[in-house]
Amino acid sequence: MNILLESRAFYPSVGGLEMMSRGLATAWQDGGHTVRVVTITPLDRDAELDALTVERQPTSAGMRRHVRWADVFVQSGISLRSLHWPVWTGTPLVIIHHNLLSGGQDTGVRAWLKRRATHLGVNVAVSGPVAETVPGPVVRIPNTFRPVYDQPDAADESRDGLLFVGRLVSVKGADLAIEALRRLRERGVDTTLTICGDGPERGTLERQVRDADLQDAVTFEGWTDPDELADRYRRAEFLLVPSRYETFGIVALEALASGCPVVAAETGGLLEAVGACGLLVPPDDAEALADVTERALRSDVRNDLQSAMPAHVNRHRINRIATDYLHLLRRVVRVN
Known part of the structure; x- marks a missing residue:
């Protein structure tokens, strides 16, 4: 197949999408298909990807040429700016939804148009909560994780301390992780917390640490490159994901692929990302987070959770996910 993938955010930008x-x-191309990627993300000073054909900031003429060439047009993240092309050319359309198709920044006419646009093709939702917001025909295919975190032997590593990974904004709940640690230390639980990530709330969180006299127990690492983060996952006893909401929660998968169990908020797509490999707590509840984390630190609990990881991680490996997409793309192309 000739597959045209539009991803408005793309390398060298960093994020789940x-x-x-x-x-x-990459997986589709490795499977023998011809893939072109179009994106508005500039390359800046980074080197272009050798393994993929990428056109950045294409002109209208360029988009028309690419869509006519394609057997199927895949949008990774819905974009109204290019949806008219497959309509004009009759090219089959698949839209991948990474976020809820309600609320957020899109309101009024823009939100209405996006909902209507889901009837133009077949939609893929990365989680159940996302699927519930898509009016058009939708199937669920979960997210994957970067291969650097695929460390099946890491479950046997010696582990110490708790880990938080994410952007330092309110919805990610780093403040809840710090407060849970304070309560654990009050109970005599001698553990530490490493925070990997950065964001506008870092100063507030650092003050929270000082006010709680936790400077010796909390370390702010800032943004962490994937290789170093893979090592962090290998060495942590648990990853804390106390998000107030997540449409999926890729960091949970990253940790599980590295043999690190998860304590996560029972919200949004985190239930699917964690599966049976972690413990869940009510969102926005530091006391519950402390209670469950204290139980999770027991070696028998951690061993039980780790035993569930191989099957769960295998379901989310890129080759499995890419194959699921290819089955869908073939059906869409045949129908049209």
Whole structure:
């Protein structure tokens, strides 16, 4: 098949959508298909990807040429700016939804148009909560994780301390992780918390640490490159994902692929990302987070959770996910 993948955010930008788009495009091409990627993300000073054909900031003429060439047009993240092309050319359309198709920044006419646009083709939702917001025909295919985190032997590593990974904004709940640690230390639980990530709330979180006299127990690492983060996952006893909401929660998968169990908020797509490999707590509840984390630190609990990881991680490996997409793309092309 000739597959045209539009991913408005793409390498060298870093994020879950960018990771999924690059992983899918590469896997499809490795499977013998011809893939082109179009994106508005500039290359800046980074080197272009040798393994993929990428056109950045294409002109209207370029988009028309690409869509006519394609057997199927895949949008990784819905974009109204290019949806008219497959309508005009009759090219089959698949839209991947990484986020809820309600709320957020899109309101009024723009939100209405996006909902209507889901009837133009077949939609893929990365989680159940996302699927519930898509009016058009929708199937569910979960997210994958970067291969650097695929460390099946890491479950046997010696582990110490808790880990938080994510952007330092309120919805990610780093403040809840710090408060849970404070309560654990009050109970005599001698553990630490490493925070990997950065964002506008870092100063507030650092003050929270000082006010709680936790400077010796909390370390802020800032943004962490994938290789170093893979090592962090290998060495942590648990990853804390106390998000107030997540449409999926790729960091949970990253940790599980590295043998690190998860304590996560029972919200959004985190239930699907964690599966039977972690423990869930009510969102926005630091006391419950402390209670469950204290139980999770027991070796027998951790061993039980780790035993469920191989099957769960295998379901989310890129080759499995890319194959699921290819089955869908073939059906869409045949129908049209």
